[in-house]
Amino acid sequence: MVRTVGVEEELLLVDEQSGEPRALSTAVLALAERRAEGDSAFEAELHRQQLEFATEPRADMRELAEEIVRSRAEAARSAAEAGAAVAALATSPLAVSPSIGEGERYRWLADKFGLTTQEQLTCGCHVHVSVESDEEGVAVLDRIRPWLAVLLALSSNSPFWQGQDTAYSSYRSRVWGRWPSAGPMELFGSARRYHDEVEALVATGVLRDKGMIYFDARLSHRYPTVEVRVADVCLDPADAALLATLVRGLVETAARAWRAGDPPEPYGVGLLRMAAWQAGRSGLEGELLHPATMRPAPAPAVLHALFTHVRDALEDSGDLDTAREGIDRVLKNGTGARIQRDAFARTGSLHDAVTECVSRTRG
Template structure:
């Protein structure tokens, strides 16, 4: 069974006011002091962000437990220096992001200007194991039409600098400001994939291979494909759903490749529109159906994803979990809907953040 690892980026905030706090260096120092051998938490582009990565897991219950434990540990370490964490993909409250001091981040600040300053956005990245680069690229080619559905399910960023953006996932729109971000054309082989990455680095517009921000890419460090389209999810159970569906998509794509089925030939321009539609409406309106990239109700598209991955999900024992979690999201809403309902009830974005802190830890 394919293993899955999840990386989550969390927002550091004041526990009383909800204001973002630029304290990641202090949190990491606290974590290192308590656990000198820990390799779970990492710095990110901005000092208001803290990232953690789970270990590879094949069992989804074990993955859920580890995500919960990492969130609790992040909150505990942050609490030692007077702040806490929130699984919010953008800050609902106004913030002046602080770019980290290391050489890489400062290069990005010089190269991209205000676009770097604005990238205080927090995602959920899912790694799924593959046999080799050939299988990985075959998977990348065949997953493309379905990625926008993952974005809609995970959408958790309706607010930006104190304003309702009218988007469900505004994080994904900000992320597209990187010149290397977004959907890709069909590569057809690992050799073509690696040649494209090398050509992009050779332009000098990106620093290195790590800055090739494809929606799905081969990992540089692990034998995995890395899917990068999801917002960080407010609830840990939603993060597990995204991991389950991602593994299902990878396994389904690999089976199609082995059976000789060609990938859909959807153009990058249409895939960008599908991603925009998912970011705009989330689960509250139409999405573009991956088969023909024409509008269909979100409920129809989500159920099409379950049908598309059904055999793989059944074989891994995840089908009932995926169905139940998708039905719950369609009924109760993703993180974006929850945030808007909280604001309607409380009337203050600060109260939204404080409640989301509570929900981050379950």
């Protein structure tokens, strides 16, 4: 049976004239709910300058890609009615003073984490892939760890922060890493050890609940899925579909390795953090740490190594050609980080760069 995949995307609400983020999520969500007659796929997020949608679980990646495009278009329509636009940007290129959303949970985060909460106006993409059990899920988590940094590089879409070029391709990943539970995870070895670790982290009182387990990949606390959380939101919806396709390939490849008795790579968290930093810094423009060696290698070679690693799973799910074409496309056209920088280089205006990204968000 082919595993199902669901995608959660966070989008930035911006002023169509100035390009600056706008705190209009309440109005946009109300309009989206009215248009959907009460059954909206959109939700509020930590800041009022953003909103989130979630797709249905899909086995067919073409259907998933189409739903991502539809959901972005619906977000754009509702935002336009509220006097804004949506942009699939992982950070705002222009300066912004974020507004914390309403609700007791968000107030708790603001009180507990102070400036870290205030500065978390970041938009990510979370990919859920179905697993048969927690035991299989944890086996998958243990085996996909070295490849998560490659997914970050592929999705990198946040080169600007508060009006400045950060020199990173994914500065969102650096900001997100300020949460105490964010980042790479250790080898767990069993579902029991995973759950014991989660319970211990929540019991410290530093985290509010299991929803604050911000590992780069985790067992979802709501669905029978592995949830890969490492990626920036992708500017191009086709790249989001490619990301989801590769994540499903990784999950299936890891599950097969577990069933065959193949052990996970025993890399420590320190090396995985180095790989994530390098991916966030260079995206697909320079070198990455190759998951097989943890030594520098050209980013295209590492991305092709990921394709080779999951090739059998992609072939069995019917996604081989689509994934190959997607990888070739992103290497040719560039990630969102490159597209943003190219737009700024052409125009000298971050506003114009945001305007171009608003158009590209819908594909």
